Amino acid sequence: MKSNNSLTPSYFQFTVFADYGPLRYLFFSLCLLIYMIIISANVVIILTVCLENSLHQPMYIFICCLSLNSLYGSAGFFPRFLMDLLSDTHFISRPFCFIQMCIIQLYLGHELTLLTVMAYDRLVAICQPLHYHSKMTFRTMLLLLMFVVFYPVCILIYFFYLASSLPLCGNKLHRIFCTCWTVIELSCVDTTVIRIASQFCIVISIFVPLSFVLYTYLRILLVCRRSSSDFRGKALQTCLPHIVTFGNFCISLCCEFSMSQYDADEVNSSAIITLSLEFLIIPPIINPLVYGLNLPQIRKVIFRFLRINQT
Template identity: 50%
Template sequence: MENSTVPFYFNLTMFVNIGHYRYPAFVFCLLLYSFIVSANVVIILVISRERTLHEPMYMFIACLCVNSLYGSTGFFPRFLADLLSDTHMISRPACFTQIFVIYTYASYEMTILSIMAYDRYIAVCHPLHYHRRMTTKTVVNLMALAWIFPILIVQALIYLSARLPLCGNEIQKVFCANWNIVKLSCVTTVVNNIVGLILTITIAYIPLFFILYTYLQILVVCWKSSEEFKGKVFQSCLPHVVSFVIYSTTAFCDVALSRFDFAEMNPFVAIFLSLEFVIIPPILNPLVYGHKLPEIRKHILRMLSWDKIIS
């Protein structure tokens, strides 16, 4: 406790000095961010403009794309600025703001995927009751729960971390992360660990088991059904399964990485693994849904063809 402080700045130490290569890296990441914004905006516009797509499944896809924009915008602008900077200091308020955005983005991704799994479960296992259960009011309530609940948990997590006296200001990341700040604490962090465990269980494990359960039920129904029915279910469920697997894998890489000593790892590998969950899902989600769902693909091609005719 003697050397404890409340630093106003944190130093992000995982940035590697790549000299003049910072400029190609900056251009590449800027193009990547531009593609994420463009691809997700196209999906959102298509779903919002086409009345035939105003159904729960497509509305949830639009929410997933909105979350991709939210998470990538919470990460990329600061990351791009750091690529061109010789110092990588971030103020305490900006650091906790970034933690809030990235952690809520990660939580939203899981809660939205859970709602999408429930939607497919009702559509496949209880098709006669689908329109009675998945009403507009139900969809609104589910989305409100998906957005509000993570905010409350992440706010509690940040509040506890912000009160800790710290014995340093170096964060071994290219962005701010709550666990890295907690590790700098000069006092016991039992309460933080308990809240962190609750966050992990409620936002990660419960949705994970719920999604696995719903798809197990879908598989059971498909096993007893015709080939034509299996094909329709496969077409509507495959994009969601792909999104779920991609996000779960990238999130696991980031969680696992926090348990390793970065000094023993190749810095470029460590940076790539830590950035997967904020880069790969926002890139692949619009591609997966835009390519695999024929209704969305058809309207995208129609919109692009119309814009081409106008120009």
């Protein structure tokens, strides 16, 4: 019979990190630079929306929340990852592992839900422009933001409970950060039913928002076909950033979900690191660049702030 200590490891070990030798300092510098870019780009968007009264509208507030979520998710990953790049050992305590797990998984859930809410905002703005201000009131926006915050918590709380309550027979995680499923895979009990139920929940939680976003853009496309070329141009200008960010995030989620379906020994360590970094680096960088450079309302404010600071 296993001892209680073997069933509740006090720490976990990341096994995909290799001994990079002197190259570790180069990797550290590059990742630190990326982290600084993520912070700077998203802070610019947040300050632009907060300081400019003309941007205090649902569309721009949702964009501001997208940047806040990027900072939140990056803070749960990069400090620990940068430390691991310079360290010879890659152990993380059980409490910190679960904290990181919660932050990153909730970052993913909030991002997907927020992008779905933003699709609804564009649907009302383009398909029902005369009713936009009566439908997208401040109260409605707050309710949608509450949905963005609490819906992922309700979905993921079950997986957090499983990861924290199952007896574990190991402590080696074949990842660069903690996730619910990698911890559940260490369980001493049979997890076949849990795996099937988890896959079903994950597919539903991704398929429902994806279906809704596709529906909204089908409606928008039908409206644009019957409208003038000037209207189509304006609609495309406001929808293109959302299409790019949502498409990129869905690709990242599909890569992460596909990787979780394989046993740790079947996946190359380089592939694990690359795919893991993709959804934690690309969206937080792409989102502020796409919205900051493509939307003229935000771009004008940013350039105006830059001119003021230069004088």
